[in-house]
Amino acid sequence: MPLALMGESNFSLRFVDALSGVLTALAIFLFGRAAFSSSLAGTFSALFLMGCKGYVLWHGVRMGVQDSLLVLLSTLSLIAFWKMTLLWQKAEQCERREVAHSLLWGAISGITCGLGVLTKNAIAFIPLVIGVSYLALSGKAFVAATRWKRVVALWIGSAIIVPLIYFIPIFLTVPHAFDAYVMHELFKRARVGFHNVHNPLFYLNVLRKWNVSVLFIFLLPATLWFAYKAVRKRSSISIFLLSWAVVPPLLLSIPRSRSVWYIAPAFPAMALIAGGALWEALSTAILGISKWLEGQSAPKSLPLSLCMTALGIYALSFRLYKTTYYISTHTERILLDKVTEEINQAREQGINLGPVIFHKTGITVGEHVYRNMLYPIARIVRRYKNVEKAVLSSETPIVFTNLNAAFKLLEKRRVSYYGFEPPLYERRSWRTVVVFGDKVHFSSLTPVTQVYDFGADPFPELYGWEYKTPYKGKLVRSILGYEAAMYIVGDWMLEHFGAELTIEAISRQNSHPASVEFYLSDKKIGEATFLPEKFLTAKTVVPKGVFHKGKNPLIFKAHSRTLHRKDAKPLSISRITVKLLQPNHN
Numbered sequence: 001m002p003l004a005l006m007g008e009s010n011f012s013l014r015f016v017d018a019l020s021g022v023l024t025a026l027a028i029f030l031f032g033r034a035a036f037s038s039s040l041a042g043t044f045s046a047l048f049l050m051g052c053k054g055y056v057l058w059h060g061v062r063m064g065v066q067d068s069l070l071v072l073l074s075t076l077s078l079i080a081f082w083k084m085t086l087l088w089q090k091a092e093q094c095e096r097r098e099v100a101h102s103l104l105w106g107a108i109s110g111i112t113c114g115l116g117v118l119t120k121n122a123i124a125f126i127p128l129v130i131g132v133s134y135l136a137l138s139g140k141a142f143v144a145a146t147r148w149k150r151v152v153a154l155w156i157g158s159a160i161i162v163p164l165i166y167f168i169p170i171f172l173t174v175p176h177a178f179d180a181y182v183m184h185e186l187f188k189r190a191r192v193g194f195h196n197v198h199n200p201l202f203y204l205n206v207l208r209k210w211n212v213s214v215l216f217i218f219l220l221p222a223t224l225w226f227a228y229k230a231v232r233k234r235s236s237i238s239i240f241l242l243s244w245a246v247v248p249p250l251l252l253s254i255p256r257s258r259s260v261w262y263i264a265p266a267f268p269a270m271a272l273i274a275g276g277a278l279w280e281a282l283s284t285a286i287l288g289i290s291k292w293l294e295g296q297s298a299p300k301s302l303p304l305s306l307c308m309t310a311l312g313i314y315a316l317s318f319r320l321y322k323t324t325y326y327i328s329t330h331t332e333r334i335l336l337d338k339v340t341e342e343i344n345q346a347r348e349q350g351i352n353l354g355p356v357i358f359h360k361t362g363i364t365v366g367e368h369v370y371r372n373m374l375y376p377i378a379r380i381v382r383r384y385k386n387v388e389k390a391v392l393s394s395e396t397p398i399v400f401t402n403l404n405a406a407f408k409l410l411e412k413r414r415v416s417y418y419g420f421e422p423p424l425y426e427r428r429s430w431r432t433v434v435v436f437g438d439k440v441h442f443s444s445l446t447p448v449t450q451v452y453d454f455g456a457d458p459f460p461e462l463y464g465w466e467y468k469t470p471y472k473g474k475l476v477r478s479i480l481g482y483e484a485a486m487y488i489v490g491d492w493m494l495e496h497f498g499a500e501l502t503i504e505a506i507s508r509q510n511s512h513p514a515s516v517e518f519y520l521s522d523k524k525i526g527e528a529t530f531l532p533e534k535f536l537t538a539k540t541v542v543p544k545g546v547f548h549k550g551k552n553p554l555i556f557k558a559h560s561r562t563l564h565r566k567d568a569k570p571l572s573i574s575r576i577t578v579k580l581l582q583p584n585h586n
Contacts (some may be wrong), residue, residue: 031045056323077116203252226242336370340370343356357391399433464481465479471508478572498546498581500541556573
């Protein structure tokens with residue numbers, strides 16, 4: 001729907017996740033307020049959720065993925081389940097009104113759970129496991145299986161029927177759908193594993209280090225406090241929240257595939273535990289201080305409640321600060337994002353580009369959003385010969401591939417732009433982008449012909465240059481004395497193929513010519529003589545293997561009759577052009 005209303009863009013693709021995050025925080029606030037009978041407890045819980053690094057920054061509400069909607073649906077399902085069981089506590093007998101309301105909440109819980117399965121596979125059945133665990137731990141299993149069996153049947157049945165209504169026709173009509181969804185996504189992911197296969201304690205490390213980080217030092221005692229209330233006081237809300245928080249990490253540690261965002265449905269429960277514990281500690285501390293100020297003896301729990309309050313406020317403040325800092329701090333956009341934006345801008349102007357081919361390196365989980373944005377011109381191609389065929393038969397193909405394959409493609413056809421993308425997400429190797437055809441200017445990529453304008457600022461100066469001045473209608477920089485140096489940014493393409501340097505310069509020695517030798521990275525690459533009457537261009541070839549990735553010093557050593565003078569300026573240069581040498585295409 002956002003794509004239909006707002007078109008394809010980063011905003012529209014991420015809108016559902018952002019909205020899901022806001023609605024989840026609102027649901028946690030309302031549930032926390034009702035469960036702890038305090039708006040402050042609900043506020044603390046929502047803030048703890050927003051301060052959770054794993055929920056906000058890791059594959060969460062700021063990305064175009066399904067996990068945020070899954071968390072929202074699982075949260076709503078569990079809140080509805082709690083409302084369903086809450087009615088059981090109020091009714092000693094199965095009165096018609098309580099039965100009707102319980103059936104309603106059971107249906108809502110089951111339907112939202114089923115919608116979660118449609119959002120992201122069978123992992124969304126976790127609310128059912130959490131609910132059954134709560135019924136068993138709270139001693140309500142017998143009551144659920146006898147007095148409220150119709151409600152339980154509706155709850156579980158609706159959670160199963162809703163996804164089956166969609167999947168059964170798909171499995172019967174779409175070839176290989178069952179294998180892809182059930183055999184690959186469920187059984188292969190569980191038995192073989194895709195991520196963190198050999199780390200059964202992965203989720204404990206996530207909570208301790210990456211995901212909750214400093215919150216863990218408060219979440220741990222808060223969880224112990226809720227466990228104490230669950231065991232000694234048989235607190236229903238404590239048992240429920242502990243089941244909600246503990247079941248996902250334990251259950252999802254059994255399959256061999258483990259990722260941070262798999263346990264995202266447990267984050268709201270952790271936030272509720274932290275928020276509830278902070279509210280209880282704060283209210284106990286305020287009550288104890290009030291008694292002490294009135295001259296009464298302070299309760300023995302006052303020091304502990306003060307410590308817990310200070311620890312909770314510190315953890316909450318620190319995480320909110322860090323999350324806000326990460327969100328507000330500018331981070332460089334990934335190359336795929338920039339290229340996608342420029343391609344779609346060209347398409348909006350009626351310029352036909354493509355196909356966009358992802359070869360070998362493919363698309364990671366976090367990058368699928370860009371494939372959707374490039375639909376229908378994007379496709380994944382596994383075999384190199386098919387990539388080469390598409391490049392030779394298309395007018396403006398754009399290829400994401402590895403470096404060696406890019407080298408081969410450049411031997412077949414002239415490239416216009418190229419770029420390199422570092423490892424990202426689960427893609428552990430660099431990726432090369434090559435663009436064929438000259439229909440569009442890609443500012444995010446490197447053109448095969450780079451121009452270094454000596455009248456521009458900033459200028460890649462190393463030493464020995466006069467500041468830019470106008471001379472014979474052009475802005476130039478002059479060599480001061482015998483030697484000057486600048487740097488040229490090299491890359492793997494220039495290193496592998498070499499380049500042709502074109503230097504436009506003029507002698508400043510009155511009627512005398514100026515001779516110059518050129519050195520790149522301390523290796524002589526050529527020499528030229530420039531006259532004083534007009535600007536001339538000199539070309540020299542940099543063989544392959546001379547350039548290296550990063551800054552390459554280009555040194556000019558001048559020879560002239562008047563170099564012995566202190567104010568000697570033997571040469572003025574207006575620009576240098578670096579053109580990639582492409583086999584048989586220059």
